[in-house]
Amino acid sequence: YPGTFAAPPQQPVNDPMWGYFTAIAGQDGEIDAEELQQCLTQSGISGTYAPFSLETCRIMIAMLDRDMTGKLGFTEFKELFAALNGWKQNFMMFDQDRSGTVEPHEMSQSINAMGYRISPQALNAVIKRYSKGGRIYFDDYVACAVKLRALTDNFRRRDQMQQGSVSFQYDDFIQCTMSI
Amino acid sequence: YPGTFAAPPQQPVNDPMWGYFTAIAGQDGEIDAEELQQCLTQSGISGTYAPFSLETCRIMIAMLDRDMTGKLGFTEFKELFAALNGWKQNFMMFDQDRSGTVEPHEMSQSINAMGYRISPQALNAVIKRYSKGGRIYFDDYVACAVKLRALTDNFRRRDQMQQGSVSFQYDDFIQCTMSI
Ligand SMILES: [Ca+2]
Ligand SMILES: [Ca+2]
Ligand SMILES: [Ca+2]
Numbered sequence: 001y002p003g004t005f006a007a008p009p010q011q012p013v014n015d016p017m018w019g020y021f022t023a024i025a026g027q028d029g030e031i032d033a034e035e036l037q038q039c040l041t042q043s044g045i046s047g048t049y050a051p052f053s054l055e056t057c058r059i060m061i062a063m064l065d066r067d068m069t070g071k072l073g074f075t076e077f078k079e080l081f082a083a084l085n086g087w088k089q090n091f092m093m094f095d096q097d098r099s100g101t102v103e104p105h106e107m108s109q110s111i112n113a114m115g116y117r118i119s120p121q122a123l124n125a126v127i128k129r130y131s132k133g134g135r136i137y138f139d140d141y142v143a144c145a146v147k148l149r150a151l152t153d154n155f156r157r158r159d160q161m162q163q164g165s166v167s168f169q170y171d172d173f174i175q176c177t178m179s180i
Numbered sequence: 181y182p183g184t185f186a187a188p189p190q191q192p193v194n195d196p197m198w199g200y201f202t203a204i205a206g207q208d209g210e211i212d213a214e215e216l217q218q219c220l221t222q223s224g225i226s227g228t229y230a231p232f233s234l235e236t237c238r239i240m241i242a243m244l245d246r247d248m249t250g251k252l253g254f255t256e257f258k259e260l261f262a263a264l265n266g267w268k269q270n271f272m273m274f275d276q277d278r279s280g281t282v283e284p285h286e287m288s289q290s291i292n293a294m295g296y297r298i299s300p301q302a303l304n305a306v307i308k309r310y311s312k313g314g315r316i317y318f319d320d321y322v323a324c325a326v327k328l329r330a331l332t333d334n335f336r337r338r339d340q341m342q343q344g345s346v347s348f349q350y351d352d353f354i355q356c357t358m359s360i
Binding site for chain 1: 345
C-alpha cells in the first residue's frame, strides 16, 4: 500500500488469535474476566510461568474497558495481548535464571526499563506490594505493570499542561483509582 | 479508671486473639500476608463465607502497615480485626438471604452506609470492579472496603483545608495508589 499511512483494516478471520477469541467470547463477541483467563491460558502466553490469576485478569479488563461494560472486544483483547508480550519479554530479560521470579533490585531496573521515573520511596512501596516472600512472580509483575500503566494514563490525561501535578476532586480520585 | 481518658495499656496475654496471633507470628512478632490469611481463617471471622484470598490479605496489610515492612504487629492486627467485624456486620445486613453475595444495588446502599458519598458513576465503576457474575462476594466486598478506606484516608490527609480537592505530584500519586 505505497503512499498509504494508515494500516488497512485487519480481517480478524485471518488472525490466529481470532479462533480462540470467538470460541470463548460466544455470541456477544466480548469476554469477561473468567473468559479472559481461559483465553490467555489457552494462548500459552504465560509460557513456563503460572497462568494469570483471576484478579490480574480483572485488572487487565479494567485497564482497557473504556466503555465500562466489564468486558473486552477483540480489538481491546489484541491490544492487551501486545502489551502482555512486551511485559513478558521484559520479565524474561530480568528473570535470567528462569526461576519464574524477579528479585526486588531487578524489579527497580525493570520499572525503569518500562519508562517510569519514580522515586526510590515509591519504588519500594510498589515492590513491597507485589512481592511474595521477597520475590515478584510473573502474574504479580503483570498486575503491577497494568496498574502502573493505567494510573499513569489517568494522571497524564488530567495533566494537560504536563506540569507533573494534577488537582483531583475526591469523586474523580476514587473513580480513577478504585476501578483499577 | 475515673478521670482517666486514655484506656489503660491492654495486657495482650489476657486477650483471646493473642493466642493464635503469637502462634502464627513466631519470633518476630509480626505477620505477613500468608500468615494473616492463616490467622483470619483460624479466627473464623469469615463465618459461612469463603476464607479471605491472599490478594485481599495483602491489601489489608497495605492499609495498616504504616512502617512499610509488609507485616503487621499485634496492635495493627487488632485494629484490622475490629474493622473486619464492622464490614462483616454491614455485609450480612445486606446479604439477607445468606447467599454469600450482595447484589449491585445493595452494594450502593452499603457503600453509603459506610459513610462514603460518591457519584453514581463512581459507584458503578467500583461495583463493576468488585463483582463476579454480577454479584459481590464477601472477600471482594472487604477488598473494596479496605481500598475505599485507605484511598479516602490518603486523600483526606492531603486535603487539610477540607476543600474536597487535592493537588497530587505524579510520584506521590503513584505511591499512594500503587501500594494499595
Ligand atoms: Ca467493554
Ligand atoms: Ca529469577
Ligand atoms: Ca444475597
